[in-house]
Amino acid sequence: MSPQAGAGTREKxxxxxxxxxxxxxxxxxxxxxxxxxxxxxxxxxFYHFGSVDELLSEACRYATEQRxxxxxxxxxxxxxxxxxxxxxxxxxxxxxxxxxxAVLGQLLAGAQTQPRLxxxxxxxxxxWVAEVEKVLVRVLASTPLGEFADPVGLARAVAASFVGxxxxxGVDQDGALRALDALxxxxxxxxxxxxxxxxxxxxxRHRLRRATRG
Amino acid sequence: MSPQAGAGTREKxxxxxxxxxxxxxxxxxxxxxxxxxxxxxxxxxFYHFGSVDELLSEACRYATEQRxxxxxxxxxxxxxxxxxxxxxxxxxxxxxxxxxxAVLGQLLAGAQTQPRLxxxxxxxxxxWVAEVEKVLVRVLASTPLGEFADPVGLARAVAASFVGxxxxxGVDQDGALRALDALxxxxxxxxxxxxxxxxxxxxxRHRLRRATRG
DNA sequence: GTCTATACATGGATAGAC
DNA sequence: GTCTATCCATGTATAGAC
Numbered sequence: 014m015s016p017q018a019g020a021g022t023r024e025k026x027x028x029x030x031x032x033x034x035x036x037x038x039x040x041x042x043x044x045x046x047x048x049x050x051x052x053x054x055x056x057x058x059f060y061h062f063g064s065v066d067e068l069l070s071e072a073c074r075y076a077t078e079q080r081x082x083x084x085x086x087x088x089x090x091x092x093x094x095x096x097x098x099x100x101x102x103x104x105x106x107x108x109x110x111x112x113x114x115a116v117l118g119q120l121l122a123g124a125q126t127q128p129r130l131x132x133x134x135x136x137x138x139x140x141w142v143a144e145v146e147k148v149l150v151r152v153l154a155s156t157p158l159g160e161f162a163d164p165v166g167l168a169r170a171v172a173a174s175f176v177g178x179x180x181x182x183g184v185d186q187d188g189a190l191r192a193l194d195a196l197x198x199x200x201x202x203x204x205x206x207x208x209x210x211x212x213x214x215x216x217x218r219h220r221l222r223r224a225t226r227g
Numbered sequence: 228m229s230p231q232a233g234a235g236t237r238e239k240x241x242x243x244x245x246x247x248x249x250x251x252x253x254x255x256x257x258x259x260x261x262x263x264x265x266x267x268x269x270x271x272x273f274y275h276f277g278s279v280d281e282l283l284s285e286a287c288r289y290a291t292e293q294r295x296x297x298x299x300x301x302x303x304x305x306x307x308x309x310x311x312x313x314x315x316x317x318x319x320x321x322x323x324x325x326x327x328x329a330v331l332g333q334l335l336a337g338a339q340t341q342p343r344l345x346x347x348x349x350x351x352x353x354x355w356v357a358e359v360e361k362v363l364v365r366v367l368a369s370t371p372l373g374e375f376a377d378p379v380g381l382a383r384a385v386a387a388s389f390v391g392x393x394x395x396x397g398v399d400q401d402g403a404l405r406a407l408d409a410l411x412x413x414x415x416x417x418x419x420x421x422x423x424x425x426x427x428x429x430x431x432r433h434r435l436r437r438a439t440r441g
Numbered sequence: 442g443t444c445t446a447t448a449c450a451t452g453g454a455t456a457g458a459c
Numbered sequence: 460g461t462c463t464a465t466c467c468a469t470g471t472a473t474a475g476a477c
Contacts, residue, residue: 022442037340039254042256045469054444054445056444056472121336122254131397132398166407169406170388177388180336183338184335190381192384194385199372202376202435205438213434217431220419220422221416232466258453262452268463271461
């Protein structure tokens with residue numbers, strides 16, 4: 014069941030930390046529960062990581078790099094907003110299943126009051142943000158929005174919202190699904206603006222220029 | 228410092244729970260820490276609420292009703308998307324200051340693995356969702372989007388994203404501000420579509436109808 | 442590197458005095 | 460309704476044997 018039964022203790026603990034966070038939440042994640050999940054002795058947490066916080070911080074990096082790496086190539090191939098939306102939805106299902114986004118949610122909650130964790134969580138999120146940002150720059154360029162939207166900010170909004178919706182799904186599955194559907198629909202609307210005829214395009218761009226300080 | 232020093236013990240505990248959640252997070256919220264924040268004896272948590280979970284559940288309802296009530300009238304007066312955006316931003320500042328959204332974030336994290344808390348948190352969020360939904364129905368009706376967007380789903384997306392961004396702000400303040408700016412800008416763009424001339428309006432609507440199953 | 446044992450702190454929960 | 464005292468489980472962290 015554990016990824017590698019013969020893996021090094023460090024890896025077992027990192028993996029145990031991730032699993033404990035998803036299954037029991039930050040509130041019940043401790044050296045003991047993590048060690049139990051990892052199948053190793055509790056004292057090894059302190060031998061290898063010095064403290065529980067440090068273990069969680071490294072687990073955050075470990076888990077996020079693993080995940081982002083898994084999607085990097087596919088993200089690089091996305092060239093339209095609707096593709097991005099479809100991908101986001103699919104990734105949501107996969108990661109939800111495995112509880113990987115939930116980990117970020119738990120760490121984010123814990124990080125609010127623990128500087129060490131905060132730094133690690135910010136770093137973990139920034140891995141996602143960097144990828145999303147690259148895609149957004151590419152995808153929005155061909156859209157009337159390219160001129161007015163800020164991909165840097167939007168990437169952060171997307172990542173944070175993704176985590177928020179993930180947490181929301183934990184308490185209201187139907188609501189979360191409906192939320193995702195609504196966003197998908199909204200995205201399709203924006204994507205459609207891309208395909209307006211030249212006259213309408215010009216009218217839209219003109220109106221947007223007036224409305225924003227772009 | 229405490230809201231009412233002479234308040235009943237129940238209220239002191241509810242208030243102490245909220246303050247403890249914001250200041251120490253769900254991971255360090257216990258009968259003892261809450262009682263200390265409330266300035267009452269630890270045993271009273273169990274006398275009045277039976278368990279810590281139950282206290283937190285009631286605190287969630289208590290805090291959320293208080294907050295939503297405070298904004299209900301103003302929300303009812305909002306009649307355009309840009310007004311809604313401005314209001315959201317202002318509310319964000321105020322609630323951030325007091326840490327009230329953070330409470331929902333902490334509870335949401337804790338709720339992932341505690342059914343009792345999950346129900347309470349879902350109920351709390353639904354108070355916000357209901358208000359946002361009413362505004363969205365009203366505001367989107369006059370927009371090309373009214374025909375294609377789902378206010379029920381969007382309200383949930385907005386509420387969940389708000390919490391997500393709030394948590395994100397705890398680990399990356401600059402990033403969160405930029406995210407909010409980007410969303411505000413995006414909202415302004417959508418709002419601008421509202422003011423297109425009749426010809427462009429028709430072109431947009433036509434294109435959107437083709438693009439969605441609306 | 443890993444385990445046992447152990448210290449000491451914190452947390453959940455109850456009994457009983459006031 | 461509130462407080463003191465207490466029990467027992469859990470959690471952090473270290474020392475020392477293997």
